[in-house]
Amino acid sequence: MVAENGALLYQPATRTEKPLGDAPPTGFVHKLRDRGVQPISVGRSIVATWEPHEKAVLETIRDLGLEMQVIFNKGAVMILPSGINKSTGLAAALKEMGISAHNTIGVGDAENDHALLRSCEVSVAVANALPAVKDTADYVTRAGCHRTD
Numbered sequence: 001m002v003a004e005n006g007a008l009l010y011q012p013a014t015r016t017e018k019p020l021g022d023a024p025p026t027g028f029v030h031k032l033r034d035r036g037v038q039p040i041s042v043g044r045s046i047v048a049t050w051e052p053h054e055k056a057v058l059e060t061i062r063d064l065g066l067e068m069q070v071i072f073n074k075g076a077v078m079i080l081p082s083g084i085n086k087s088t089g090l091a092a093a094l095k096e097m098g099i100s101a102h103n104t105i106g107v108g109d110a111e112n113d114h115a116l117l118r119s120c121e122v123s124v125a126v127a128n129a130l131p132a133v134k135d136t137a138d139y140v141t142r143a144g145c146h147r148t149d
Contacts, residue, residue: 106120
């Protein structure tokens with residue numbers, strides 16, 4: 001399983017995790033909290049919050065001199081080590097399994113899915129995906145995705 005927007009591989013059979021990026025700097029999360037950013041979720045490599053906190057996130061990255069990237073996901077603001085996304089996570093998982101990207105189908109709905117969709121042999125956007133995601137995909141479903149977050 002590729003988790004944390006491409007920053008973590010998880011093997012359910014063995015319950016093992018393989019981070020693909022560095023852990024978030026402790027000072028970064030502290031500084032976000034000092035700036036009133038709530039809620040904040042901290043994973044193995046990802047830090048996440050919600051709009052409208054993107055300005056505070058970018059200012060914190062700048063003020064601390066960090067090399068991190070901000071990725072949006074339908075209102076979510078995700079902060080990851082530079083260069084990590086769902087496509088790089090998929091590539092790492094496929095390498096471990098010895099499978100070609102030509103044997104993959106990617107499904108997405110939001111801004112953070114573009115790289116994944118471009119890296120799969122077949123790409124699909126759900127009916128309620130953002131218009132730009134539909135433009136990236138090879139196919140669009142008739143039914144939408146019902147999010148629980």
